[in-house]
Amino acid sequence: AQTVTQSQPEMSVQEAETVTLSCTYDTSESDYYLFWYKQPPSRQMILVIRQEAYKQQNATENRFSVNFQKAAKSFSLKISDSQLGDAAMYFCAYRRNTDKLIFGTGTRLQVFP
Amino acid sequence: GAGVSQSPRYKVAKRGQDVALRCDPISGHVSLFWYQQALGQGPEFLTYFQNEAQLDKSGLPSDRFFAERPEGSVSTLKIQRTQQEDSAVYLCASLGGPSYEQYFGPGTRLTVT
Numbered sequence: 001a002q003t004v005t006q007s008q009p010e011m012s013v014q015e016a017e018t019v020t021l022s023c024t025y026d027t028s029e030s031d032y033y034l035f036w037y038k039q040p041p042s043r044q045m046i047l048v049i050r051q052e053a054y055k056q057q058n059a060t061e062n063r064f065s066v067n068f069q070k071a072a073k074s075f076s077l078k079i080s081d082s083q084l085g086d087a088a089m090y091f092c093a094y095r096r097n098t099d100k101l102i103f104g105t106g107t108r109l110q111v112f113p
Numbered sequence: 114g115a116g117v118s119q120s121p122r123y124k125v126a127k128r129g130q131d132v133a134l135r136c137d138p139i140s141g142h143v144s145l146f147w148y149q150q151a152l153g154q155g156p157e158f159l160t161y162f163q164n165e166a167q168l169d170k171s172g173l174p175s176d177r178f179f180a181e182r183p184e185g186s187v188s189t190l191k192i193q194r195t196q197q198e199d200s201a202v203y204l205c206a207s208l209g210g211p212s213y214e215q216y217f218g219p220g221t222r223l224t225v226t
Binding site: 004042043044045046047050091093095098099100101102103104105106 | 144146148153154155156157158161169172202204206208212213214215216217218219220222
């Protein structure tokens with residue numbers, strides 16, 4: 001069975017600095033998708049960034065980028081120039097094709113001014 | 114509407130009561146997912162529909178949980194004889210769009226007293 005592990009329950013960063021959130025996963029599949037979702041206190045789950053496993057190039061969305069290491073089954077999220085609005089729970093998730101999402105336990109990110 | 118909507122946003126039920134949670138997906142989205150998110154945890158898959166067909170219900174925790182989507186649009190998650198361990202946020206997501214993503218609703222927070 002596929003599993004997703006986030007070993008950092010909480011992280012903090014100063015405004016304008018860079019922070020990296022870690023995620024590892026386990027799967028025997030070769031074709032899959034990885035995601036980072038943001039969940040503010042309002043609860044609405046928002047997609048931050050996605051990575052297709054067949055793509056070697058790391059995905060980037062503005063201040064958000066990933067470091068995808070397929071052999072190591074590692075998928076970390078880097079947030080550059082952190083902003084107060086980045087404070088939220090961040091969930092790493094795995095999906096095979098159009099199947100269900102499998103989530104990690106989340107990392108609470110605090111941003112200090 | 115433009116996004117996935119869920120109602121009610123909050124529900125308090127006495128132990129033993131039946132509850133019904135509603136999800137309105139994005140118009141035209143064929144696939145619909147239900148997840149359960151316990152406090153401080155990541156969402157966990159409950160069940161999945163493609164149109165009106167329930168293709169996967171492997172995540173439903175007991176036979177007290179029942180989901181339907183009779184016309185392939187609105188879905189209802191019903192929990193019979195609620196127990197305290199059913200207290201959680203129930204998230205609905207519909208799948209679609211140009212990048213075939215899951216779009217989440219705001220969730221229903223169920224508290225069983």
